[in-house]
Amino acid sequence: MTLETQTITDINTEELWSAVLGDLQLQLPEHSYNTWLKGTSITSIDEKIVHILVKSTFALDWLERRCYQSIEKTLEKITGNKYNVNFVIQATSPSNSISQAKPSLHNNKITSFNSAYTFETFIEGPSNSLALNAAIAVSSREQNPYNPLFLYSDVGLGKTHLLHAIANSSNQNGNKVVYTTGEKFTNEFIFSIRDKSTERFKASYIGTDVLLIDDIQFISGKEQTQEGFFHIFNDLRQNGTKIVISSDQAPNKLNNFQQRLSSRFEWGLIADIQRPSLETRIAIIEHKLASLNLSLEYSTIENIAKHANKNIRQIEGMLNKLSAHATLMNLSLTPDNITNLLQSYNQQHRSQALTKDIILTNVAKYYGIEPNAIQGKQRSALIANARQITMFLLKKELNATTVEIGRFLGDRNHSTIIHGIEKITRTQQSSQDQQTQIQEIRNSLY
Numbered sequence: 001m002t003l004e005t006q007t008i009t010d011i012n013t014e015e016l017w018s019a020v021l022g023d024l025q026l027q028l029p030e031h032s033y034n035t036w037l038k039g040t041s042i043t044s045i046d047e048k049i050v051h052i053l054v055k056s057t058f059a060l061d062w063l064e065r066r067c068y069q070s071i072e073k074t075l076e077k078i079t080g081n082k083y084n085v086n087f088v089i090q091a092t093s094p095s096n097s098i099s100q101a102k103p104s105l106h107n108n109k110i111t112s113f114n115s116a117y118t119f120e121t122f123i124e125g126p127s128n129s130l131a132l133n134a135a136i137a138v139s140s141r142e143q144n145p146y147n148p149l150f151l152y153s154d155v156g157l158g159k160t161h162l163l164h165a166i167a168n169s170s171n172q173n174g175n176k177v178v179y180t181t182g183e184k185f186t187n188e189f190i191f192s193i194r195d196k197s198t199e200r201f202k203a204s205y206i207g208t209d210v211l212l213i214d215d216i217q218f219i220s221g222k223e224q225t226q227e228g229f230f231h232i233f234n235d236l237r238q239n240g241t242k243i244v245i246s247s248d249q250a251p252n253k254l255n256n257f258q259q260r261l262s263s264r265f266e267w268g269l270i271a272d273i274q275r276p277s278l279e280t281r282i283a284i285i286e287h288k289l290a291s292l293n294l295s296l297e298y299s300t301i302e303n304i305a306k307h308a309n310k311n312i313r314q315i316e317g318m319l320n321k322l323s324a325h326a327t328l329m330n331l332s333l334t335p336d337n338i339t340n341l342l343q344s345y346n347q348q349h350r351s352q353a354l355t356k357d358i359i360l361t362n363v364a365k366y367y368g369i370e371p372n373a374i375q376g377k378q379r380s381a382l383i384a385n386a387r388q389i390t391m392f393l394l395k396k397e398l399n400a401t402t403v404e405i406g407r408f409l410g411d412r413n414h415s416t417i418i419h420g421i422e423k424i425t426r427t428q429q430s431s432q433d434q435q436t437q438i439q440e441i442r443n444s445l446y
């Protein structure tokens with residue numbers, strides 16, 4: 001079954017775009033999706049043209065240059081029809097219009113937030129409990145007990161949800177809240193330099209009660225942008241502004257950052273978000289199904305949770321695919337049909353197959369050493385630890401034999417490999433730091 005233009009209703013249009021966004025969310029980096037695609041919608045479909053509402057000329061330009069073909073292909077994949085795409089800029093009221101000669105940098109900041117992202121809709125589990133409770137504390141207390149609060153995780157695990165939840169809660173309390181992304185901050189700062197309005201740009205943050213910066217890693221290597229952010233950060237913090245920052249790396253792992261800036265990120269509380277456990281993934285799926293008005297047997301939900309073991313974005317992508325086929329293609333969600341859809345989904349989104357070389361390279365990169373040092377004879381504490389972690393991950397992630405591991409790591413013998421694996425197994429149980437390191441390396445593998 002394919003969609004015919006004349007049969008598309010408003011609700012079908014909304015469901016179609018929700019399914020498209022769910023797929024695109026898996027194709028794009030999180031910061032790009034959140035900055036340019038989140039909040040878009042289909043206004044109409046006519047003559048095989050899908051008209052998509054975007055928020056600004058910045059968004060229109062970026063989507064046309066970077067995402068046009070991806071959107072067209074995703075539309076065709078979901079509907080079975082070929083559509084052209086036309087981006088339409090959201091109209092603004094005269095009082096909020098932006099002068100072309102002198103854009104209002106303050107008006108460019110996001111002060112309306114995703115109402116679906118609240119603390120009530122965030123599913124708590126062992127992997128995110130610290131981050132959630134710290135976020136609640138920041139939004140509910142007059143003074144930020146952790147300033148700044150720095151949240152970090154791999155993509156799709158809930159950082160943006162928590163930032164919007166803080167924004168929604170703080171906004172209800174009458175606070176002036178500014179949410180922006182590292183990419184958007186950079187674009188606005190560059191514009192202010194070109195327009196010779198950097199002081200006006202910095203002044204636009206004055207009086208902010210809560211500042212939320214998503215994906216700060218985007219300003220990596222951008223010296224002038226970091227300099228500008230450094231001064232804004234200092235001024236706001238000294239004046240009592242609550243600051244919350246998110247990133248895909250811990251502060252001490254951010255590359256090409258001014259040390260004086262990254263060290264300030266460590267002044268408050270650093271909270272990481274790990275991959276959700278099976279039980280948490282089941283709870284997330286049940287919550288999402290309720291919002292989609294779908295009902296599935298528990299065994300089917302558990303099956304989906306076992307397939308969707310990477311992040312929350314993957315879960316949402318799978319469920320959006322199921323919802324799209326159920327509502328747009330009139331497909332009955334039987335266990336067999338769901339299994340086939342999950343297999344198809346995994347085939348489409350399968351990442352690079354994990355290999356011994358990938359594990360070795362990622363461990364070496366994490367510790368800042370060369371891969372051949374791990375495979376060689378050096379026995380410094382750093383290299384020996386990295387070597388044993390490599391042994392551990394080769395066994396746990398690839399189920400490699402001790403003979404295979406020994407041969408790969410410089411022809412080491414069976415007892416050496418066994419000793420290394422057992423040592424890491426023990427130390428990660430007793431050392432939170434070691435456990436965190438291994439989890440961060442694991443996150444980088446997938």
